[in-house]
Amino acid sequence: MKQLTFLEREETGAKKYTAAAGSPLYIPKDRRPHILELRDNSKAQQLLRSIDAAHVTPEEKLFLAYAAQRHTVFNYELIADYYAHATPEMQRLMEESALVIVDIEDAIERGYVRLCESIRRLHMEEVARDA
Amino acid sequence: MRKFAAFILTHGRPDNVVTYKTLRACGYTGDVFFIVDNEDATVDRYRANFGAKRVIVFDKKAHADKIDEANNFDNRNVIVHARNASFDIAESLGVTHFVQLDDDYHFFGFRGNDGAKTIRRMDAVFDEVLDFLDSTPTLSVAFAQGGDSIGGFSGVKMKRKAMNSFFCRTDRRFTFLGSINEDVNTYVVEGTRGGIFFTFTGLQLNQPMTQTNDGGMTDIYLKHGTYFKSFTSVLFCPSSVRVAMMGINFPRMHHTIDWRATCPKIVPHHIRRLDA
Numbered sequence A: 001m002k003q004l005t006f007l008e009r010e011e012t013g014a015k016k017y018t019a020a021a022g023s024p025l026y027i028p029k030d031r032r033p034h035i036l037e038l039r040d041n042s043k044a045q046q047l048l049r050s051i052d053a054a055h056v057t058p059e060e061k062l063f064l065a066y067a068a069q070r071h072t073v074f075n076y077e078l079i080a081d082y083y084a085h086a087t088p089e090m091q092r093l094m095e096e097s098a099l100v101i102v103d104i105e106d107a108i109e110r111g112y113v114r115l116c117e118s119i120r121r122l123h124m125e126e127v128a129r130d131a
Numbered sequence B: 001m002r003k004f005a006a007f008i009l010t011h012g013r014p015d016n017v018v019t020y021k022t023l024r025a026c027g028y029t030g031d032v033f034f035i036v037d038n039e040d041a042t043v044d045r046y047r048a049n050f051g052a053k054r055v056i057v058f059d060k061k062a063h064a065d066k067i068d069e070a071n072n073f074d075n076r077n078v079i080v081h082a083r084n085a086s087f088d089i090a091e092s093l094g095v096t097h098f099v100q101l102d103d104d105y106h107f108f109g110f111r112g113n114d115g116a117k118t119i120r121r122m123d124a125v126f127d128e129v130l131d132f133l134d135s136t137p138t139l140s141v142a143f144a145q146g147g148d149s150i151g152g153f154s155g156v157k158m159k160r161k162a163m164n165s166f167f168c169r170t171d172r173r174f175t176f177l178g179s180i181n182e183d184v185n186t187y188v189v190e191g192t193r194g195g196i197f198f199t200f201t202g203l204q205l206n207q208p209m210t211q212t213n214d215g216g217m218t219d220i221y222l223k224h225g226t227y228f229k230s231f232t233s234v235l236f237c238p239s240s241v242r243v244a245m246m247g248i249n250f251p252r253m254h255h256t257i258d259w260r261a262t263c264p265k266i267v268p269h270h271i272r273r274l275d276a
Helices: A042-053 A058-071 A076-085 A088-096 A104-130 B018-025 B043-050 B060-064 B080-093 B122-135 B182-192 B218-236
Strands: A100-103 B004-009 B031-037 B055-058 B097-101 B107-112 B115-118 B140-145 B166-169 B197-206 B241-246 B252-257 B265-268
Touching: A042 A058, A076 A088, A076 A100, A076 B265, A088 A100, A100 A104, A104 B107, A104 B115, A104 B122, A104 B197, A104 B265, B004 B018, B004 B080, B018 B031, B018 B107, B031 B043, B031 B080, B043 B055, B055 B060, B055 B080, B060 B080, B080 B097, B080 B166, B097 B122, B122 B140, B122 B166, B122 B197, B182 B197, B182 B218, B182 B252, B218 B241, B218 B252
Parallel strands: A100 B265, B004 B031, B004 B097, B031 B055, B140 B197
Antiparallel strands: B097 B166, B107 B115, B107 B197, B140 B166, B241 B252
């Protein structure tokens, strides 16, 4: 059952923006995910428990603990959803860590649309020439 | 001003560089260079066939020593070193943009819902792809492969990967990783860190089915099987790559990528509150 909300929905701009068909852009959803949803570290935790119980040197444990984080699965869709609702400072830090890529001045979207149009034009010219 | 060249990465096939003939047949009039390693016994034959100025020989062992090959087999019969050498070669030639091509492409075409059609004005097509590269922060963009449409063409789109035909800017250097499956290793590792790779599915190239053409990478695939190839990418990114069976008639191991866990999403600028 759909949940009732008492507060107005947060404005994310998602409704105002539609990416071109086939565009590589992701339009964040209205729902702000919980921060714990953004990654799945169950495999890393499992490894950390094994490391903790092992009889290796502290330096080796530290190394293995860092390596275990390679198994943390980040959900970049939810991360982008979260970014859309985040504070400016959090957004800045997320960008610095490449958790999202901001399409500055819509360069990628515009470039993609232009490429589609120009390749389609060239394609149609070839078709017309062979007709 | 843009100075572009096509690099054909080739090994042991001086009399069978199919890509060169295909490029010219598709109307490409620009420079072509043949990137050959110094362990190739057929270098002189390449020079005889294409002219010494067009054949660029690089030190394969030197490049092998610079990267993580992801194994200790000391087998350099792989393409990754030519890929990495291309950036140095482009610099030395004064080339600002280049495309890396394998040597066995027999088709370049437009791709739409009604099938693929051969390109006859490749210069214009390359210009458009390079314009896209220049106007975006993309590291590399590629044509789709015929195999991408097995099961049906899913429309013109940008996919977050690049294989085979890497269009690059010399000043946007990146390093290909792993001695095998280097394209996947690279777009996955760079992708997790925010590097942007694209495949534009409105353009397509075709090459022979894997492991059917003598020379090139065929030997190493036959020797080690595709499990070894695919698992290399798991080593580089265990959180989002796994191996699984692919194909029905000729089943083989292949990498499977969880894209949602691999590439940070590209979001529209207006969502950024920093600029508000």
